Amino acid sequence: MRDDPPEPDLGAIGLRHLRRAIDLSREKMLAGEGGPFGAVVARGDEVLAEGWNQVTGTHDPTAHAEIVALRGAAARLQDFSLAGCVLYASCEPCPMCLAAAYWARVDRIIFAASRADAAAGGFDDAYLHEELARPPAQRRLPVRQALHDEAAAVFADWLAKPDRVAY
Amino acid sequence: MRDDPPEPDLGAIGLRHLRRAIDLSREKMLAGEGGPFGAVVARGDEVLAEGWNQVTGTHDPTAHAEIVALRGAAARLQDFSLAGCVLYASCEPCPMCLAAAYWARVDRIIFAASRADAAAGGFDDAYLHEELARPPAQRRLPVRQALHDEAAAVFADWLAKPDRVAY
Numbered sequence: 001m002r003d004d005p006p007e008p009d010l011g012a013i014g015l016r017h018l019r020r021a022i023d024l025s026r027e028k029m030l031a032g033e034g035g036p037f038g039a040v041v042a043r044g045d046e047v048l049a050e051g052w053n054q055v056t057g058t059h060d061p062t063a064h065a066e067i068v069a070l071r072g073a074a075a076r077l078q079d080f081s082l083a084g085c086v087l088y089a090s091c092e093p094c095p096m097c098l099a100a101a102y103w104a105r106v107d108r109i110i111f112a113a114s115r116a117d118a119a120a121g122g123f124d125d126a127y128l129h130e131e132l133a134r135p136p137a138q139r140r141l142p143v144r145q146a147l148h149d150e151a152a153a154v155f156a157d158w159l160a161k162p163d164r165v166a167y
Numbered sequence: 168m169r170d171d172p173p174e175p176d177l178g179a180i181g182l183r184h185l186r187r188a189i190d191l192s193r194e195k196m197l198a199g200e201g202g203p204f205g206a207v208v209a210r211g212d213e214v215l216a217e218g219w220n221q222v223t224g225t226h227d228p229t230a231h232a233e234i235v236a237l238r239g240a241a242a243r244l245q246d247f248s249l250a251g252c253v254l255y256a257s258c259e260p261c262p263m264c265l266a267a268a269y270w271a272r273v274d275r276i277i278f279a280a281s282r283a284d285a286a287a288g289g290f291d292d293a294y295l296h297e298e299l300a301r302p303p304a305q306r307r308l309p310v311r312q313a314l315h316d317e318a319a320a321v322f323a324d325w326l327a328k329p330d331r332v333a334y
C-alpha cells in the first residue's frame with residue numbers, strides 16, 4: 001500500500017502530527033528505548049499524547065508506540081474513550097494496536113511505513129495480521145477452551161449489575 | 168466453540184488457574200473496577216501475575232484483563248518474553264489481547280467463556296474479530312497512509328544500529 005494521492009488531503013496539521021510520530025520513531029530507537037516506532041494521539045491541532053516503542057527498554061511486550069500514546073491520551077483526558085481523536089503512527093499498527101484503537105474509539109488512523117517495512121526490519125507485524133485473519137483452529141498459537149458454563153454465568157451477573165459502566 | 172472433550176486433559180493445575188481467572192472476573196467486576204474479565208499468567212504451578220479489566224476504573228481503554236496480566240508477568244520477570252508461560256483468561260481474548268499474547272510469546276492460551284458470551288454482555292469482541300479478519304480497505308475504522316518513504320527510512324537506521332535488541 002502506498003500513498004494515493006501523494007499527500008494533499010491530509011492537511012498541514014495532519015502532516016505535522018505524522019512527522020512527529022516518525023521523528024519519535026527514530027529518536028527513541030536511537031536512544032535505545034525499543035523498536036523504531038512512534039505515535040501521536042491528537043485532537044485537531046492539539047497533541048494529547050506521544051508514544052514510542054518501549055518493549056525492550058521497559059520489559060513490557062505491550063509497550064508499542066500506539067498503545068503508549070493511547071494510554072497517555074486517555075490518562076490525560078481521564079476518559080477511556082478517545083472519540084474525536086486521531087491516532088498517528090510511524091508504521092501501520094499491528095493487530096494489537098489496531099484493536100486498541102477500536103477500543104479507544106478514535107475517529108481514524110493515519111500511518112506512514114507499512115507492515116512490509118516492519119517485516120523487513122525483523123518485526124512480526126505482517127505475520128500477526130495473517131494469523132489474526134485465520135480461523136482460530138488454524139492459528140499457530142495453541143488456544144483451547146474449558147469451563148465455559150462457569151465463566152458464561154459471570155456475564156449474567158454483569159447484566160444484572162444496576163450500576164455497570166459500559167465501554 | 169465448546170469444551171471438547173469435557174475437561175480431562177487440562178489438568179488440576181490448569182483448572183485451578185482458569186478458575187482463578189473466572190473468580191477474578193466476577194470479584195473485580197462486582198467491585199466496580201471494570202468489565203467482567205479476569206486473567207492469570209502462570210508458569211506451571213506458579214502464578215506470575217493476575218489481571219482483571221480496569222478500563223472504566225482507570226480510564227485506560229487498553230486495560231483488559233489479559234493485557235494487565237501480561238504486563239504484570241513481564242514486569243515480575245523483567246523480561247518482555249513470557250516464553251514458557253500460559254495465559255488463562257475467563258473469556259476468549261479479543262484481537263488486542265490475542266495479538267499481545269503472540270508478542271509476549273506465551274506457549275498457549277486457555278479461555279472459558281466465548282466471544283459470543285461477551286457479545287451478549289454488550290462487548291465488541293466478536294465485532295472486532297470480524298473487523299480484523301477483513302482486508303484493511305473493508306474495515307469500518309478509517310485508516311490511511313502517507314509519508315511512506317520518510318518512515319521507511321527509519322527501518323534502515325534500525326538495521327544499521329549495531330546494539331539493537333530484537334523482540
